[in-house]
Amino acid sequence: MALEKYREKRNFKESPEPAGDAKLVAERARKNKGATPRFFCVQKHLASHLHYDFRLEHDGVLLSWAVPKGPALDPKTKRLAMMVEDHPVEYGTFEGVIPAGYGAGIVMLWDVGTWTPEVEDVDAALKKGDLKFTLEGYKLKGSWVLVRTKGKWAGGGDRSWLLIKHRDDWAGDVDIAEFAPLSVKSKGDFADILAADNPDIWISNRPASGGEAGAMFERIIRRALEMRGNVGSEGSVGSRGKRSQGAARSAKGSKGSVTTKRAATKRTTATRSSGTRATKTRRTAKNP
Ligand code: MN
Numbered sequence: 001m002a003l004e005k006y007r008e009k010r011n012f013k014e015s016p017e018p019a020g021d022a023k024l025v026a027e028r029a030r031k032n033k034g035a036t037p038r039f040f041c042v043q044k045h046l047a048s049h050l051h052y053d054f055r056l057e058h059d060g061v062l063l064s065w066a067v068p069k070g071p072a073l074d075p076k077t078k079r080l081a082m083m084v085e086d087h088p089v090e091y092g093t094f095e096g097v098i099p100a101g102y103g104a105g106i107v108m109l110w111d112v113g114t115w116t117p118e119v120e121d122v123d124a125a126l127k128k129g130d131l132k133f134t135l136e137g138y139k140l141k142g143s144w145v146l147v148r149t150k151g152k153w154a155g156g157g158d159r160s161w162l163l164i165k166h167r168d169d170w171a172g173d174v175d176i177a178e179f180a181p182l183s184v185k186s187k188g189d190f191a192d193i194l195a196a197d198n199p200d201i202w203i204s205n206r207p208a209s210g211g212e213a214g215a216m217f218e219r220i221i222r223r224a225l226e227m228r229g230n231v232g233s234e235g236s237v238g239s240r241g242k243r244s245q246g247a248a249r250s251a252k253g254s255k256g257s258v259t260t261k262r263a264a265t266k267r268t269t270a271t272r273s274s275g276t277r278a279t280k281t282r283r284t285a286k287n288p
Pocket residue numbers: 045051053066103
């Protein structure tokens with residue numbers, strides 16, 4: 001049954017994630033059969049390990065791969081992508097805090113847009129383990145491929161795939177994860193998403209629950225702050241001004257790294273959200 005694994009893993013009384021609905025899946029599958037382009041997204045997920053969840057709408061659900069290092073725009077860089085359980089289509093715009101249980105941590109909508117298969121039969125391509133497609137997102141564009149590795153990597157059995165950029169105008173050696181680290185939905189970073197969800201966390205700096213889950217969550221909060229370059233002496237957070245370090249770092253990373261001509265102009269829109277902010281805060285840093 002559709003989404004069975006997804007639902008099994010989660011307790012929707014505890015998690016704000018969408019529960020999904022089998023009837024809706026069937027309806028969507030029927031209505032959108034063969035339709036292109038379709039929805040795609042990448043969710044940056046700070047859980048026990050940081051990773052990027054790559055999702056393509058197909059057959060009424062989101063086919064999903066966890067990509068530990070995130071997508072790379074350089075065709076020479078193959079990124080491991082572990083196929084995980086199908087997610088509900090509603091999940092595709094989710095951003096927020098999963099306070100406990102499976103996937104506990106912070107979810108950021110890192111990229112969103114549409115995908116178009118470059119093959120006639122997506123099911124056959126999936127079965128074969130070679131799916132070529134075009135992305136039209138804010139950050140990811142152009143032609144890509146997902147290739148199954150037959151368990152050669154990471155002992156993942158048939159769940160292990162590689163996500164690879166094809167050579168085209170959208171390829172380049174810019175580190176897109178570093179260059180455009182922020183949310184395309186809220187424009188913020190993990191710490192912003194956490195603060196929006198639970199403003200008190202900045203005062204108490206403590207997760208709601210204690211024990212093992214609480215300790216893990218404390219690590220996640222810490223990591224969210226480290227990524228911003230903003231860890232106070234007591235791990236205290238009131239000092240929002242300090243964030244400029246992290247922002248300045250990402251601005252520096254972007255300098256001169258866009259290599260392709262067309263990409264250079266077009267990608268401006270893709271990264272405006274992070275770019276604007278980085279520039280703004282960098283200026284603040286120079287003239288405090
Ligand atoms: Mn995940």
